[in-house]
Amino acid sequence: MPRKANFSDESVYAAVGAELMERGTLTVDGLKARTGLSIGSIYHRFGSREGLMAATWLAAVSAFQDDFHAAIEGADLDRGVAAALATPRFCRRKRALAVILACCRRSEFLGAKTPAAAQEKIAGVNERAAARLRAFASRVDRPLLACRLAIVDLPVAAVRACLPGDIPPEVDGYVARCYTALLTA
Amino acid sequence: MPRKANFSDESVYAAVGAELMERGTLTVDGLKARTGLSIGSIYHRFGSREGLMAATWLAAVSAFQDDFHAAIEGADLDRGVAAALATPRFCRRKRALAVILACCRRSEFLGAKTPAAAQEKIAGVNERAAARLRAFASRVDRPLLACRLAIVDLPVAAVRACLPGDIPPEVDGYVARCYTALLTA
């Protein structure tokens, strides 16, 4: 029934990621300059700056979690390495979204002006990921911190060390070797 | 000859770290509220917000590099693990300074208003650390990226995963195991 938008949500998210990468923070005017979207449109579609950031982050994290959950769901020690490798692989396939996850701090998208619906989704997404990690740790009987380092923090650090450039293939080997070192005592 | 300052530089740096930790960013008014230092004093002593951040970061990084350089200077593969362990150890001994290194982004202290002297010091500090790492990589004949991950990025990620709490002792074991996994093929 209504008019259709000039710019897809995806193109907006990509622009947000580019701004975050280049300037370290996002301003509404900066997004307007980069995309051509007017201030009014931005506020109509996202409600506030925090709403925009939350929508962007949620889009990125849910794309990532599609891969991540598929890998960690029910995994044992041998198959868990795929969850650690999900990070560099995602980073290669969806660079723009990965940049958002790597560059965006929690306080940027989670605050008083974050729409309630987005706040709930964020809490849900975080809790679900934490639960999967806890379940994995107890399934393989290893300390939670070691699992978190092997599957989350270390792969993220490896990828961050390469951004904004490409993620070279040997990174996967490094991630896998650390996984083994951390989780097979 | 002159009047002496009411607050030591160290206490200011600690307050900056606390603000960064709690709010994710530093405002001049926030620092005033936390320390009691007046706006005039802050600008007299540091010139600008970026100057303050640069002074804080330089104090933190040079304290850290005392430890780090002592460990990596001339180290072979066996002794290099001490350089990787310098990060968690520093974090335990000088929490306030470590927090600054962990929470402060480059763009916060390096910009147009950073005093020229500070800019040069920052460049020097970075170049010196990079040179030590390159020298180590060629000395032990391993890829630079692997060395950087083992000695810098991985320990930092492990420590970040624990902050703002304590760094548990088992972190050292994790860091050391990854070091071995990454650098002994």
Next chain:
DNA sequence: CTCCTATTAGAAGACTTATTCTAGAATATA
């Protein structure tokens, strides 16, 4: 004691950035 200098003080101003508001344009359906 008097002068000199570094430091402190905080109000006023400038600047950046987020948000609101009113008007207008586009499109699907009836």
Next chain:
DNA sequence: TATATTCTAGAATAAGTCTTCTAATAGGAG
């Protein structure tokens, strides 16, 4: 075509922050 609904537009406003400026304070040297 009329109409309802969504989207676009951007100037005006509001809020928050950094920076400048003038005046006052404290302590050592002559």
